[in-house]
Amino acid sequence: MELIQDLFNYYAQNAWYVWEMFYKQFLMSAYGVLFGAIVGIPIGVVIAHHHKLSTWVISLANVIQTIPALAMLAVLMLVMGLGPNTVVFALFLYSLLPIIKNTYTGIRNVDQAMLESGKGMGMTRFQVLRMVELPLSLSVIMAGLRTALVITIGVATIGTFIGAGGLGDIILRGTNASDGTTIILAGAIPTALMAIIADYAMGWLEKKFRGKAGSSALAR
Template identity: 35%
Template sequence: MDFLHEVIQLYIERKDWFLELTGAHITLSLTAVLLAGVLGLLLGIWIAECPKVSGPVLTVANICYTIPSISLLGMLIPLLGIGNPTAVVALTLYGIMPMVRNTYAGITGVSSDIVSAAEAMGSTRLQIMLKIKLPLAMGVIIAGVRNMVVMTISVAAIASFIGAGGLGVAIYRGITIYDTAMTFSGSLLIALLAILCDGLLGLVEKKIKKGMHLI
């Protein structure tokens, strides 16, 4: 109870600081999510339409995904320096993998009979992609977005170790001055942010899947 009281007191006394860190964390994560979402979607569509390149692209994406986040940040520092730009690049590289994989799986999972019927009716490849494949694959793609968003919010905490902003600053400062309450406060806000985003995207995913069942 004493520790919980200490955490609550810290939130009250440093309310403005935590609000500023939360805003910076959301901005950092949102930037990476948008970049990874667009790039991952386009890459997923490309490899789904060009099967010959799917293997190499997925292999490279898997390799990037398995590199520890702190190691990836360290490798990018000599190229990009320290601060938010390096953190955004690292988070984008991590976020691309779920998007590529789920976009590819969703599009290739569309029934070939449906595609053949559309082709027989004179639909172009672009029309088939925009009006058939992507809508039918949207449930799987949203699942990838959900995974990417939660992961990005969580990994963004480590960005403070290279001078980037966000709630990781509270965690890093708490560790350096041996303040467990501050470390816990930053970690708790990141967890709550990730849970909130996951819940909202979960509702979107359910709505999309429900709509698909009605088609």
């Protein structure tokens, strides 16, 4: 009970600071996934249509994913310097694997009958992609974005080591304090809540898009 009381006292005294770090960490994660989507979705589409490239591209994304976050930040810091931009670029790299892989899987799993139907209606390749393939694979792509966002929220915490801010600042302060359990929890709990809320919200969107894709497929 004393720990809970200390936690409430910390939030009462530092509410604005905690919110500022929460917002900063969410922005870094969101931008990382946004840039990952801008780059990863087109790459996923390309390798879905050129299957021989898929092994190489997905393997490269897998290699990036296995690099420890601190090592990634250390290397990027030498090139890009300190600050949130370096963290956003690292999060962009970490988000590529789930986005590319899910886009590839979604496009490859589109029913061939639907593709033939679109071509039979005189659609161009781009129209088939825009009106058939992407709508039918959108829920799978959203699942990749969901995974990427949850991953980046966790990784963004270590951005504190290069001066990027975020909830990692609070956690780091706790580790440096003589009795910092309360401070560590004050940073860790909002991080976990952010990941849970993001996962739930993206899951809701994923179901929405799945329903729309099913309806559009029935309409055709």
